[in-house]
Amino acid sequence: MKRFVLRRALGLVLTVWIVVTTAFLMMRVVPGGPFSAERRLPAAVLANVEARYHLDWPIWRQYLQYLGPFNLDSQGLLGDRERPFGGVLAGDLGPSFRYRDYTVNQILGESLPLSLALGSLALAWAVAFGTTFGILAAARRGTKLDLSLRLVAALGIALPSFVIAGLLVLVFSLALGWSPVAGSSTFAHFILPSLALGAPVAAYVARLVRTGLIESLSQDYVRTAVAKGLPYSTVILRHAARGGLLPAVSYLGPAAAGVLTGSLVIERIFAIPGTGSHFVASALSRDYTLALGVTIVYSVLIYSLNALVDFAYTRLDPRIALEEL
Amino acid sequence: MSAEVRWDLGGRDVDALYAEAQRFRGEPISTRAWRKLRKNRAAWFSWIFLCVVGLGSLLAPLLPIPSPKTMRPSDKPQPPVWPWLDKSKQQFEVDYWDLGVVDGALVELRKKLFGKYQTGPWLGADTQGRDLLARIVWGSRKSILTALAAASISLTIGVVWGAWAALKGGRTDRWMMRFVDVLYSLPFVFLVITALALFDAPRASLGEDLIDREIVFFVVLGAVFWLTMARVVRGQVLALKSSEFVLAARAMGAPTSWILRRHVLPNVLPVAIVYLTLTLPSVMLAEAFLSVLGLGVQAPEVSFGLLVADGVEAINALQVRWWLFAYPALAMASVLLALFVLGDGLRDALDVRDKERPA
Numbered sequence: 001m002k003r004f005v006l007r008r009a010l011g012l013v014l015t016v017w018i019v020v021t022t023a024f025l026m027m028r029v030v031p032g033g034p035f036s037a038e039r040r041l042p043a044a045v046l047a048n049v050e051a052r053y054h055l056d057w058p059i060w061r062q063y064l065q066y067l068g069p070f071n072l073d074s075q076g077l078l079g080d081r082e083r084p085f086g087g088v089l090a091g092d093l094g095p096s097f098r099y100r101d102y103t104v105n106q107i108l109g110e111s112l113p114l115s116l117a118l119g120s121l122a123l124a125w126a127v128a129f130g131t132t133f134g135i136l137a138a139a140r141r142g143t144k145l146d147l148s149l150r151l152v153a154a155l156g157i158a159l160p161s162f163v164i165a166g167l168l169v170l171v172f173s174l175a176l177g178w179s180p181v182a183g184s185s186t187f188a189h190f191i192l193p194s195l196a197l198g199a200p201v202a203a204y205v206a207r208l209v210r211t212g213l214i215e216s217l218s219q220d221y222v223r224t225a226v227a228k229g230l231p232y233s234t235v236i237l238r239h240a241a242r243g244g245l246l247p248a249v250s251y252l253g254p255a256a257a258g259v260l261t262g263s264l265v266i267e268r269i270f271a272i273p274g275t276g277s278h279f280v281a282s283a284l285s286r287d288y289t290l291a292l293g294v295t296i297v298y299s300v301l302i303y304s305l306n307a308l309v310d311f312a313y314t315r316l317d318p319r320i321a322l323e324e325l
Numbered sequence: 326m327s328a329e330v331r332w333d334l335g336g337r338d339v340d341a342l343y344a345e346a347q348r349f350r351g352e353p354i355s356t357r358a359w360r361k362l363r364k365n366r367a368a369w370f371s372w373i374f375l376c377v378v379g380l381g382s383l384l385a386p387l388l389p390i391p392s393p394k395t396m397r398p399s400d401k402p403q404p405p406v407w408p409w410l411d412k413s414k415q416q417f418e419v420d421y422w423d424l425g426v427v428d429g430a431l432v433e434l435r436k437k438l439f440g441k442y443q444t445g446p447w448l449g450a451d452t453q454g455r456d457l458l459a460r461i462v463w464g465s466r467k468s469i470l471t472a473l474a475a476a477s478i479s480l481t482i483g484v485v486w487g488a489w490a491a492l493k494g495g496r497t498d499r500w501m502m503r504f505v506d507v508l509y510s511l512p513f514v515f516l517v518i519t520a521l522a523l524f525d526a527p528r529a530s531l532g533e534d535l536i537d538r539e540i541v542f543f544v545v546l547g548a549v550f551w552l553t554m555a556r557v558v559r560g561q562v563l564a565l566k567s568s569e570f571v572l573a574a575r576a577m578g579a580p581t582s583w584i585l586r587r588h589v590l591p592n593v594l595p596v597a598i599v600y601l602t603l604t605l606p607s608v609m610l611a612e613a614f615l616s617v618l619g620l621g622v623q624a625p626e627v628s629f630g631l632l633v634a635d636g637v638e639a640i641n642a643l644q645v646r647w648w649l650f651a652y653p654a655l656a657m658a659s660v661l662l663a664l665f666v667l668g669d670g671l672r673d674a675l676d677v678r679d680k681e682r683p684a
Contacts, residue, residue, distance in 0.1 A: 015510050023519055158662035160610050162617055163654045166637040170650065174640065261514045265617050269637060279515065280618050283522035291522075295515040302512055 008307040012300065019299045020067060020088060023292050028059055053097065066094065066292075093293035098285055104293035107278060112297070114184055115267070115274035119259045121190055122198035126255065130202040131248065134209025138244070139236055141214060149206065156203025161262045165196035165269050182271040193270040197262050201255045205248050213244035242316070250313055253306035260298055355595050361674035368670025371663035378660055382466035386431035389439040390456065392420040393463040394625045397454030405449040405457075405648050422625050449648040451635060457648065461656050464627040468657075471543070471628065472608040476601050478547025479608075483554025484597050488589070490555070491562035502559065505552050513549045514614075520545055521620045542621065546611055550604050554597065561596045565589050595675055602668035606661045613657065629657040 041049065050056050054065060064070075068087020087094075093104035137149040156164075172192060173181045183189045216222060217240050225239045226232075264276040275294055282290035363369055381388070395418060397403075419432060448457040490501040521541065565571055565588065574584050609629065615621035616630025617637070624631070636650030 011510070014507065018507065019511060019516070023516060026516075026520055154662060154665065155658065158606070158665055159654075159658050160613055160633070162614075162637055163633055163658065166633075166640050166650050166654065170640050170647070257512065261512075264514070264518075265614060268618070280518065283518050284619070286522070291515075291519055295512060295519070298515060299510075299512045303510055306510070 004311070008303075012303050012307075015299055015303050016088070016296060017067075019295055020292065021063075023295055024063055024066060028062070053095065066289075068092065088296060093296070094289040096282075096287055096290045098282065098287040098290065104289050107290060108275060108293060108297060111273060111275040111278050114272055115260075115263055115276055118190055118194055118197065118263055118267070118272065118274060119256070121194035122259050122263075123201065123252075123256060125195055125198035126201035126205055126259075127252075129198070130205025131209050131245065133202075134206040134248070135213060135236065135241065137206065137210045138213035138217065139232070146210075150210070153203040153206045153210075156199050157207070159200070161196050161200055162265045162269055164199045165193065165266055168192045168196055182269075184270075184272040184274075189270070189272075193266050193272060197259055197266045200262070201258060204251060204255065208248040208251055209245060212247040213240055216240045216243040219243070246313065246317055249316060250309065253302075253309040256305045256309075257302045260302065355591075358595060358671065358674040362670055365670045365674070367666050368674075371667040371670070374663045375660070375667060378465060378663075379469060382462060382469055384431065385462045385466045386424070386428045387435045387438070388462060389435070389442055389444055390459040390462055391443045392418065393455060393459040393627055394422060395420045395455065397450070399454055402452055402646050402649075403446045403450035403454065404646075405652075406446050408445065408447050448652050449646075451649055452639070452646075457652055460627050460632060461653055464629050464632045464653070465656060465660065467622055467626055467628040468609050468612060468630070469660075471546075471612050471622070472605045474543045475546035475550065475608045475612075476604045478543060479550040479554055479604055480597055480601050481551075482547065483551035483600075484558050484593065486551065487555040487558030487560075488562050488593065491559040491566065498559075502556075505555055509552055514611075517545050517549060517611075518615070518618070518620060521615065542612075542615075546608055549611075550608060554600050554604070557596060557600050558593055561593050562589060565592055599668065599671045599675055602664060602671055606664040606668070609657075609661060609664075629653065629660075633657055 047056070054062055057065070064087075066087055068089035070087070091105075093108070095103050096107060099107060133149050133153070137146045140146050169181060169192060172179045179192050180186075180189050213236070217236075219240075222235060222240050225235045230239075260276075263274060264280055266272075267274045267276040268280065275297070279291060279294040281287075282294065362372070419436070421428075421432070424432065444456075444458060446456055446458075448461065450456050451460065486501065486505075490498045493501075571584060571588050574588060579587075612621050612628060613630030613633060616628055617634040621630050622628040632653035633650075636653050639646045639649040
């Protein structure tokens with residue numbers, strides 16, 4: 001247990017460091033700063049602005065300042081005495097280049113709850129629909145129900161989420177008028193986006209559950225359960241499901257990553273001011289700090305979720321020891 | 326190997342034994358896979374469908390369709406017309422973006438073959454009056470070529486990396502695969518978007534030819550998708566390394582390069598091709614995803630992603646132009662579905678799996 005936590009913590013730090021360094025270097029190597037595209041600023045103003053964001057510093061110093069945990073803001077090498085800490089390692093993602101009056105932390109604080117709500121709702125749909133349909137298909141293997149469910153799952157995997165989003169809007173918002181087209185003010189606004197976002201994941205989960213369940217249905221202990229006269233539903237839900245759901249559980253880590261990625265497009269289509277739409281806008285307008293900040297936060301999220309899923313996996317499957325992961 | 330006597334075979338006739346052995350031919354892994362694939366109806370159908378689509382889109386300049394770029398502005402968007410009700414008599418005009426030599430020659434050939442004839446708005450036209458059928462055909466071409474290019478890059482990197490790690494073994498293997506593990510845990514889409522956005526900016530300010538955006542696009546996508554390929558290839562090469570026929574070849578004194586060429590490569594390639602088939606739809610999805618965000622293929626060229634993005638935009642409460650969404654989505658979905666089914670079928674036929682990572 002201790003070793004697992006330690007290794008994952010180390011891995012997390014390593015991942016974040018690689019992300020920060022790669023992204024930071026990529027952004028600094030390419031010519032043209034965030035202020036060069038706009039209408040030309042007077043030289044004195046430009047110098048002032050660049051000084052405010054430390055763009056006049058040498059790259060290594062900008063990098064150290066950004067990485068933290070020490071604040072190099074004042075002239076001395078030892079840094080500022082009033083705010084001795086700063087940078088990513090101290091949890092400070094710096095000021096945004098575009099939204100001049102906001103820090104990246106503030107923007108994330110406003111947008112992340114929306115994205116997390118959307119993402120967790122999508123995952124909830126995906127797990128609920130995916131497991132239900134997967135179990136149904138496995139239990140009725142070879143029937144028309146199984147075939148049609150498999151076809152739907154194949155479509156769900158082949159259709160990108162923004163196509164599904166278009167379909168949902170066409171049917172439920174425009175044809176039937178049941179749901180708002182876009183926005184984020186009420187819960188109803190989140191239903192269609194989260195369904196579209198969760199659909200590909202649901203399809204994957206359904207496929208994994210079906211395959212896993214069919215495999216565990218051929219196990220000896222399931223045959224024993226059937227032989228001792230238990231009802232079929234009990235056999236499936238209590239005996240077979242536990243082993244059969246394992247592949248789906250281990251998929252949840254990548255699934256969460258997929259949902260976060262998909263939200264970049266879905267948030268744009270449904271005009272939800274979440275972190276995803278901020279990220280795309282910031283990358284396009286070369287808002288270095290905001291783009292980097294979102295990337296870092298999302299890598300931490302994805303990495304921790306993966307670790308959590310691996311942990312849950314060992315609880316579900318006693319054959320796998322934590323130390324092996 | 327020659328049939329000279331090397332071992333004591335208990336006085337048996339070596340030449341007869343050798344002649345007998347000659348009659349047994351192992352079935353190559355590719356032939357067996359092909360046979361199994363033909364039995365899988367869905368996969369076989371997908372294969373034929375993809376061949377037709379691939380041929381059609383490669384020969385797009387030759388088809389009697391309008392140019393995907395020609396605009397015919399009108400107040401009302403042109404809805405689809407059934408071919409037998411089609412009364413329009415539009416004349417074909419040569420109007421493309423910079424086509425290469427081959428495509429230019431194809432367009433010339435088309436002019437000779439079909440003259441001024443072009444198909445009517447059978448699938449309707451978009452908001453700027455561009456023919457949707459032509460745009461879908463040309464879009465599929467762009468998407469397929471992009472996917473092939475990016476997938477080949479991922480194939481090359483993956484095969485070299487995986488095979489090298491497996492052949493070297495030991496510490497090299499451990500470090501190379503640890504590197505892959507670390508890359509797996511990076512949120513790649515974010516880095517890709519950042520990279521594309523970055524390489525986009527200097528073009529706007531420093532002129533066209535600084536860095537070709539398309540090449541960046543291929544390299545970036547290819548660099549993302551080689552990870553699974555490397556793992557699979559490594560697994561296969563490891564298995565081959567300790568397989569009996571390689572041991573036998575080694576025991577007979579075959580040089581390493583010969584073993585690599587004769588035994589390892591032919592057995593790795595089918596596996597790599599399966600993963601290539603599975604990479605193609607992922608790359609196409611990624612291309613579409615980036616195009617929707619405005620970072621992929623740029624107008625006036627078209628791709629599935631751009632078409633679907635236009636289609637999603639065409640769905641609004643004011644004016645529902647369903648065909649702009651329905652037909653591109655249908656085209657893209659059928660190609661992707663066929664690729665997935667074919668990839669799955671091939672994987673089953675070859676019975677290989679990326680065992681380390683589910684899904």
